[in-house]
Amino acid sequence: VDRFEPNLRIPGPTALPPTVREVGGRQMINHRGPEFAAMLSRILDGMRPFFGTSREVAMLSCAGTGGLEAAIVNTLSPGDRVLAVSIGAFGDRFAKIASVYGADVAKLDVEWGHAAEPVAVREALSSQGPFRAVLLTHNETSTGVMNPIPELAAAIRETSPHTLILVDSVSALGAVPFAMDDWGIDLVVTGSQKAWMSAPGLAMVAASERGWAAMETARMPRFYLDLRRHRESHAGGETPWTPALAVVFQVDEGIRLMQAEGADSVFARHEACAAATRAGLEALGFELFADARHASRTVTCVRLAEGVEWKALNTAVKKRGVVVAGGQGKLAGQVFRVGHLGSVTVEEILGTIAALEAVALEQGRDVEPGAAVGAAQAAALASRGVGRAAAATA
Numbered sequence: 001v002d003r004f005e006p007n008l009r010i011p012g013p014t015a016l017p018p019t020v021r022e023v024g025g026r027q028m029i030n031h032r033g034p035e036f037a038a039m040l041s042r043i044l045d046g047m048r049p050f051f052g053t054s055r056e057v058a059m060l061s062c063a064g065t066g067g068l069e070a071a072i073v074n075t076l077s078p079g080d081r082v083l084a085v086s087i088g089a090f091g092d093r094f095a096k097i098a099s100v101y102g103a104d105v106a107k108l109d110v111e112w113g114h115a116a117e118p119v120a121v122r123e124a125l126s127s128q129g130p131f132r133a134v135l136l137t138h139n140e141t142s143t144g145v146m147n148p149i150p151e152l153a154a155a156i157r158e159t160s161p162h163t164l165i166l167v168d169s170v171s172a173l174g175a176v177p178f179a180m181d182d183w184g185i186d187l188v189v190t191g192s193q194k195a196w197m198s199a200p201g202l203a204m205v206a207a208s209e210r211g212w213a214a215m216e217t218a219r220m221p222r223f224y225l226d227l228r229r230h231r232e233s234h235a236g237g238e239t240p241w242t243p244a245l246a247v248v249f250q251v252d253e254g255i256r257l258m259q260a261e262g263a264d265s266v267f268a269r270h271e272a273c274a275a276a277t278r279a280g281l282e283a284l285g286f287e288l289f290a291d292a293r294h295a296s297r298t299v300t301c302v303r304l305a306e307g308v309e310w311k312a313l314n315t316a317v318k319k320r321g322v323v324v325a326g327g328q329g330k331l332a333g334q335v336f337r338v339g340h341l342g343s344v345t346v347e348e349i350l351g352t353i354a355a356l357e358a359v360a361l362e363q364g365r366d367v368e369p370g371a372a373v374g375a376a377q378a379a380a381l382a383s384r385g386v387g388r389a390a391a392a393t394a
């Protein structure tokens with residue numbers, strides 16, 4: 001197995017395409033010179049259509065969590081009332097950051113596996129408001145649920161027009177369509193190691209006019225993550241501090257690859273991979289953890305089938321060169337997750353399902369050789385409008 005590249009099917013860090021890996025090994029350059037300035041503007045301009053914004057994007061050197069911290073400390077003041085809508089472990093983290101910095105956080109906890117309902121958010125806003133901000137998770141990586149952001153944002157705007165909407169889209173942006181300007185989102189965060197096919201180390205944050213205005217009056221302490229300093233520095237082709245340059249090279253190449261493929265093709269590929277993953281895992285007897293109406297297009301979470309133990313499953317699939325992720329937080333030992341974002345092809349998903357199928361056969365489970373792979377293949381083709389399944393639904 002050591003001789004082969006593992007099929008890295010965790011929801012981040014995601015696998016690096018060969019050219020992305022190569023540029024990560026480039027010689028350093030002066031980060032206060034014209035070459036860097038040109039690269040920075042390519043990256044920020046290239047990201048804008050994926051965010052769906054015509055406004056500034058800021059690039060921070062930190063993990064995705066640093067981007068979430070930037071969202072909080074730049075827009076809020078201690079004592080501000082915040083409604084944290086949590087549908088899983090990452091929603092809990094966003095809420096935690098706000099309370100650590102002194103926000104007065106009310107949580108709307110949604111049962112794990114479900115998306116937030118616009119009516120429930122509306123209800124919380126009217127019964128417990130007013131709130132300065134609402135925190136939303138776009139794609140809850142711990143449960144494999146994707147929140148209906150446009151519907152939630154519309155509900156918030158109608159009920160509470162001046163409340164800021166801050167969104168964690170770390171594990172979705174770049175892989176699925178996003179339109180922050182049209183949806184009325186005030187701030188969105190993403191991270192280099194998810195859809196952008198790069199190493200961890202950069203968080204990208206975009207804000208609306210209202211979001212940027214909030215930064216002028218926000219009183220939470222901030223220095224390294226001050227978005228206004230980043231915006232000012234970016235205008236001159238620089239970052240305020242030394243950036244994670246090797247990752248900047250990679251994100252530049254990652255965006256180039258995404259542009260060459262075309263955003264719509266990138267989104268369609270993610271849909272096909274998600275459909276294949278779900279169909280393959282279900283055919284293997286695993287139950288989807290997510291409410292099917294809100295199943296994520298970047299990560300699939302399934303319950304471990306009766307008699308299947310996580311450690312044994314993980315060891316067996318790893319021997320076959322496939323790396324999947326276990327359960328997070330309270331889901332440890334109950335679920336496992338397959339990541340399908342960033343650099344992922346349907347063929348890699350079929351390989352993942354094939355490995356899981358072989359393990360199921362080895363473990364004496366009642367599965368038909370090839371059936372799960374076939375189901376995954378058919379689902380991927382159907383999602384692209386090809387094959388019998390697509391013809392049947394046409």
Ligand SMILES: *Cc1c(COP(=O)(O)O)cnc(C)c1O
Pocket residue numbers: 012063064065066090137139140141168169170171191200
């Ligand atoms: C990966 C991820 C983050 C950020 O994680 P880091 O480990 O800090 O980079 C935040 N939110 C979601 C939903 C994620 O999937």
